[in-house]
Amino acid sequence: MEVIAALQGAFAEHKTSINRLNLNRKLNVVLVRTPDDLSQCDALIIPGGESTTIALLARLAGLSEPLKEFTNTKPVWGTCAGAILLSQSVVGAKKGGQELLGGMSIKIARNGWGSQIESFEVPLELNGVKEPTRPFQAFFIRAPVVLELSSLPDESPITVVARIPLNLLPPSLIEENMTEDDPRTIVALRQGRHLLTTFHPELTEDDRFHEYFIQNCVLMK
DSSP states (O other), rough: OOEEEEEEESSSHHHOOOOOOOOSOOOOOEEEEEEHHTTOOOOOOOOOOOOOHHHHHHHHHTHHHHHHOOOOSSSEEEEEEHHHHHEEEEEETTTTTOOOOOOEEEETTTTTTTGGGGGEEEEESSSSSSTTOOOOEEEOOOOOEEEOOOTTSSSSSSEEEEEEEEGGGGGOOOTTOOTTTTGGGGEEEEEEEEEEEEEEEGSSSSOOOHHHHHIISOOOO
């Protein structure tokens, strides 16, 4: 069973991508708006949107604590705003702070790529995704930026799934002596059964990241 958190953001597009998959396995999409909806689920996708709004709506729906408990035990994928919520700490939060679910040992910067008008698309280098030599055309819309990986020895290791080539980074992020392995080039990563993407895979007809999540996070024990 597959789940999309339908509190705010691009949940309909994720549903369409999941329904396009042909994995010889039935996947039921549940749109989560209440704790009862969440209790039916085996996995969760937290879509892009506005992270503080998603957190507020979750609190109003009585979902804040159930979502934290879910994140502790089951597969979760956060895209863009969802990536912020899955992070351990955030830089650039709005006044009053940012409520987080945690689950992934990273520090992230909110709106790190710039404003809405600075949105862009770029081909990504892939690791472990089907057809890795075929670039994935990714859309970045007010996207967060990974600043630091901070997993401890007793935690699941972090696997980098996709990076932006250094020469394609926005000029405002490029610094002197910056290398290809700088955390800010990371735009998709997995830790245990959690997946995080700072871009919007659901805005393309390329469903490889949705298939990756199902195969490597949901179905893997």
